[in-house]
Amino acid sequence: MLQSPTYVYKLVPPSSPVPLNSRDIPLELPVSTLDKESGFIHLSTSVQVPNTLKFFFTEHESVYVLRIPYGFLEEGKVIKWEDPKAEVCGPRGGEGMFPHLYNDLKLGQDEIDAVRVLLKQADGSWDKSIQEAIQDGWLVY
Template structure:
């Protein structure tokens, strides 16, 4: 059953214009760090049943009913656009195959012309999270997000 669902996903993501011909292994969800807003705190280890708080951006899009996600190569732009003043954020690494096997993910074009994965669900649960990482800007928050992201790539954590 799962194999046939994944086959359907491969066809759907190709026709929906996913960034590459093969589906990604991971997509990412940027979350406000709990030191900025305690409502985004989550237990560690993350229980499979844990539901992550909906971000303000996702709440604004709630009329459309989706949660914003990013591909690995889109994380930097998302940080620069929506978290320009934050010194630290949490990045959730989401198992895309598992997520797409059980939830609706659509690839939709944003105002910048890029296609982003949008999770059409009421919530994102812990069972889909592979791991998470705190991304912190050094130099009292003046370090560019590009340098922080490059470090995560070099360390092999930020993957496609």
């Protein structure tokens, strides 16, 4: 049996600002066009965050990362693990299935326990910010 993650993460572009203090997050945040079109909220595990940044946030210099306790989603039976569509970004070997949130596209204060901003480096990588988040114990499986 695979171990459930402690947290799953939602990556949000800087054009959709999110308060950094989780107490200030509204009850419901706006969802992305992709989430609306899909009918669910796309999430990533900590292991999947680096490639999600690489494939979907290339044009951004920063990104908000919303940390969501997995147990809460599992208890509510609103999480499904599904295969990514390889035609969007090609095969994502070793990343496995992705968590998708099926709760009427609601994501806000009730689901999110913390927010962090990751910054892209001058060389175009997110590596330094990701390593700092891991070292701080913020980005965990």
